[in-house]
Every structure is written in C-alpha cells, then in structure tokens.
Amino acid sequence: MTNRTRVNVYLAPELLGEVKTLALRRKVAQSKIVEAAVASFLSGDSGEHLEAAMSRRLDKLGRQIDTLDEDLAVLGETVSLFVQFWMTITPPLPEGAQSVARTKGTERFEGFLQTLGKRLATGDRFLKELSRDIEPTSEALADDIPVQP
Structure with a gap:
C-alpha cells in the first residue's frame, strides 16, 4: 500500500x-x-491529451460522415432506379379510372407509412442490412477502416 x-x-x-x-x-x-x-x-501535457482526444473524435466523426455519404448515395440510387423502373412498366390510367386509383393509392400509401413507422421504431434499417451484405472494397481496406462482417 x-x-x-x-x-x-x-x-x-x-x-x-x-x-x-x-x-x-x-x-x-x-x-x-x-x-x-x-x-x-x-x-503540463493536458493540452496534448486534449488535442489527441479531439483528433480521435474528429477521426470518428469523419468515418461516420463517410458512412452517411455512402448510405445517402445508395438511397439516392435506389430511389432513382425505382422511379425509372416504375415509369417504364406503369402505363397511364384512363380518365375514368384515375379517381378510383387515387383513392386506392392513398389507402396503400397510408399502409406504407404505418409499415415504415413500425420499422423505424424497431431500429431495423435497410441500409444496415445492406451494409452487412456488401463485401469490403479494396479502398476500404487500404484506408484501414475496420469492416464488420
């Protein structure tokens, strides 16, 4: 002691x-x-400790921003491909069927919003699932970014 x-x-x-x-x-x-x-x-080295801590925090924030940037690119591309596909395969409706289609579309959209709300409440995210399925790139390995299996 x-x-x-x-x-x-x-x-x-x-x-x-x-x-x-x-x-x-x-x-x-x-x-x-x-x-x-x-x-x-x-x-006397408290400034150095603070600088090192700030540097680690900034590095972590930079990696998080990179992840968000990748997620946003995936999301943008997904929406773009969906809209292109939808426009390609969906013929325009005749004038008489548009009212019924709007009503049904509103009903289906409400169901979509409920499903989305439930999924967001549970914390399940499409992009998290997707990122687990994607193999690491050589660029990510070169940057020494830890890749989770």
Whole structure:
C-alpha cells in the first residue's frame, strides 16, 4: 500500500456532487477521482491529451460522415432506379379510372407509412442490412477502416 497524506479541501457543493457521481459510476473512491484531477491539472501535457482526444473524435466523426455519404448515395440510387423502373412498366390510367386509383393509392400509401413507422421504431434499417451484405472494397481496406462482417 502506498503512503498517502490526508488533505482537507473545500469544494463547491456542485463540484462535490459531480465527484461523488463519477466515483459511484466508476466504482472508485472519491479520493482517486480528486487525485487524478489534481495530477492532470499539475501535468503540463493536458493540452496534448486534449488535442489527441479531439483528433480521435474528429477521426470518428469523419468515418461516420463517410458512412452517411455512402448510405445517402445508395438511397439516392435506389430511389432513382425505382422511379425509372416504375415509369417504364406503369402505363397511364384512363380518365375514368384515375379517381378510383387515387383513392386506392392513398389507402396503400397510408399502409406504407404505418409499415415504415413500425420499422423505424424497431431500429431495423435497410441500409444496415445492406451494409452487412456488401463485401469490403479494396479502398476500404487500404484506408484501414475496420469492416464488420
């Protein structure tokens, strides 16, 4: 066991509350939290730690943006192909059938929205399923981006 010297300090109630909360969450003694904070304050490299943490966070955000960009490209291409296919195979309706078709279309669209709402509520996403099925590209491997199987 290391030798320690007891020190009495005064902390603002809010700060003491934060120390207690962090100690409970990490399951360590409050003195460990305060000791680590003082050591961090006294060390001259806190700026370097902050810069490294920011750099890691920015890298992570960059990868997330790249993923969103890929997902958006897939989504745009999917909608484009669907519309092209739909326009190609669907003949225009005669004037007399358009009213019935609008009513039925509205009914079907409501069903679509309900299904979409249920799927979004469960967290299931088409793009997540799709990304699991796509093999990693050599470009992704070259960038050392971790690819999940």
